Amino acid sequence: xxxxxxxxxxxxxxxxxxxxxxxxxxxxxxxxxxxxxxxxxxxxxxxxxxxxxxxxxxxxxxxxxxxxxxxxxxxxxxxxxxxxxxxxxxxxxxxxxxxxxxxxxxxxxxxxxxxxxxxxxxxxxxxxxxxxxxxxxxxxxxxxxxxxxxxxxxxxxxxxxxxxxxxxxxxxxxxxxxxxxxxxxxxxxxxxxxxxxxxxxxxxxxxxxxxxxxxxxxxxxxxxxxxxxxxxxxxxxxxxxxxxxxxxxxxxxxxxxxxxxxxxxxxxxxxxxxxxxxxxxxxxxxxxxxxxxxxxxxxxxxxxxxxxxxxxxxxxxxxxxxxxxxxxxxxxxxxxxxxxxxxxxxxxxxxxxxxxxxxxxxxxxxxxxxxxxxxxxxxxxxxxxxxxxxxxxx
Amino acid sequence: xxxxxxxxxxxxxxxxxxxxxxxxxxxxxxxxxxxxxxxxxxxxxxxxxxxxxxxxxxxxxxxxxxxxxxxxxxxxxxxxxxxxxxxxxxxxxxxxxxxxxxxxxxxxxxxxxxxxxxxxxxxxxxxxxxxxxxxxxxxxxxxxxxxxxxxxxxxxxxxxxxxxxxxxxxxxxxxxxxxxxxxxxxxxxxxxxxxxxx
Numbered sequence: 029x030x031x032x033x034x035x036x037x038x039x040x041x042x043x044x045x046x047x048x049x050x051x052x053x054x055x056x057x058x059x060x061x062x063x064x065x066x067x068x069x070x071x072x073x074x075x076x077x078x079x080x081x082x083x084x085x086x087x088x089x090x091x092x093x094x095x096x097x098x099x100x101x102x103x104x105x106x107x108x109x110x111x112x113x114x115x116x117x118x119x120x121x122x123x124x125x126x127x128x129x130x131x132x133x134x135x136x137x138x139x140x141x142x143x144x145x146x147x148x149x150x151x152x153x154x155x156x157x158x159x160x161x162x163x164x165x166x167x168x169x170x171x172x173x174x175x176x177x178x179x180x181x182x183x184x185x186x187x188x189x190x191x192x193x194x195x196x197x198x199x200x201x202x203x204x205x206x207x208x209x210x211x212x213x214x215x216x217x218x219x220x221x222x223x224x225x226x227x228x229x230x231x232x233x234x235x236x237x238x239x240x241x242x243x244x245x246x247x248x249x250x251x252x253x254x255x256x257x258x259x260x261x262x263x264x265x266x267x268x269x270x271x272x273x274x275x276x277x278x279x280x281x282x283x284x285x286x287x288x289x290x291x292x293x294x295x296x297x298x299x300x301x302x303x304x305x306x307x308x309x310x311x312x313x314x315x316x317x318x319x320x321x322x323x324x325x326x327x328x329x330x331x332x333x334x335x336x337x338x339x340x341x342x343x344x345x346x347x348x349x350x351x352x353x354x355x356x357x358x359x360x361x362x363x364x365x366x367x368x369x370x371x372x373x374x375x376x377x378x379x380x381x382x383x384x385x386x387x388x389x390x391x392x393x394x395x396x397x398x399x400x401x402x403x404x405x406x407x408x409x410x411x412x413x414x415x416x417x418x419x420x421x422x
Numbered sequence: 423x424x425x426x427x428x429x430x431x432x433x434x435x436x437x438x439x440x441x442x443x444x445x446x447x448x449x450x451x452x453x454x455x456x457x458x459x460x461x462x463x464x465x466x467x468x469x470x471x472x473x474x475x476x477x478x479x480x481x482x483x484x485x486x487x488x489x490x491x492x493x494x495x496x497x498x499x500x501x502x503x504x505x506x507x508x509x510x511x512x513x514x515x516x517x518x519x520x521x522x523x524x525x526x527x528x529x530x531x532x533x534x535x536x537x538x539x540x541x542x543x544x545x546x547x548x549x550x551x552x553x554x555x556x557x558x559x560x561x562x563x564x565x566x567x568x569x570x571x572x573x574x575x576x577x578x579x580x581x582x583x584x585x586x587x588x589x590x591x592x593x594x595x596x597x598x599x600x601x602x603x604x605x606x607x608x609x610x611x612x613x614x615x616x617x618x619x620x
Contacts, residue, residue: 147497361493362487362491362493362494363487363488364487375484
């Protein structure tokens, strides 16, 4: 049975009405949010910093990184000889119903020498993990999907660092289809401190290599839903004596996004000021010299707003920051506002359902050759029976 | 697996009259017009012999997006033309089948299986299959395909896999068969004979 669309249709009408009402309510909030940000921008920087200090660890929002909060910046010209690389990853999660317990990570990437007229260098690296130490956490429990995501993210960064070493000495920008912070760590760190730290250290090591090679790296987040700058705007409006848990939680702009705010403030091609991400995860990055900062950029004439995350050593270096800004703008026009190298990196990395089925068949055959009864569970088999909606054999 | 052993694609649509295959290979390895190929049928009990008569390049959403863009970089163009695996679709006309009894030049009893791998016929298989010429009338009345060009290409392929000394004799024998089939249409016959002339 496929999705019962006739029954769903009746639910779509109230859904459409409700979403339209929500949008209207958000639009009504926007002018107040805009004023709050203007207020924050007009505060002396030390007053705003004091307010952030007062909020302490309870504060989850943006911190100014030295640039005027409301300023919009144009990109510098593209440098001759620039190389832009992109990487993305895909995976097959461990499945206890499969013929064997394993997982697969595939990272795809390419490096494009701008202005050369040459086809980019491309690279795809699939890896299968099947050893007990890969499949079990520090307490001997089977690993979950979050841990696989973490390893995939580290492999993506490894691919970018490898490209950076290949092109060391040339202006180089590496793009990642995600933020730079390893969010899986927040999900599983309490249960898997050692494993998470191992992956985190590998990831930070790849960032070290990128930096040492003279490259730049940026995480590109399309349609961001974050509201870090709005949180800063809200904090700025609080009287100092009222900076407490309850006041921080009662942020009236929390339903809005920074994207809505900056889609009004930026013109095509412009970026916002840089901000510092106040996530607790950023402490590890800060300690290793890779504190994550971010800005918003309007990537094209269709007013697409993206969030771009960069390490402090990129954000604090006007040449590197401008290089990232210019590279992103150069990559976006042909693909509707999303960087071309990331479109292609995804295409190179993606593992389709058909790929999974073929791999599973190959594993089953290999197990049989090793005199092992590698069969999918009955539950998995019955799902396969009912998944197909047509017969291929006559 | 050598390049010749590799499948040139898989069947996506089929009937007893022919099949359509899709291939994702780099350009130098695409099959050419008039290639003899085979695809598994009857759960492996037979192979349908096809003659490729149409190749088309499917587009995809990225290709359409780039084609519509005014801002495409030369490097992106080169990426699409060199690196991306272009989905090529080809149509093959069924001209016979292979089973335990050898080659038969008639429509196959069943079409190939969906997703059956399609292979080129080896030179030896082409030589054996084309020894008889009953496959030529099978091509004659098929609508909407370039029958005469296909017939000429098939005969040239068949001659090319024979020793040099036998090629002329083969083509003369084939021309006589062609003359027998289309003899009443002298204009067409002349054009066909010109196309296969050694």
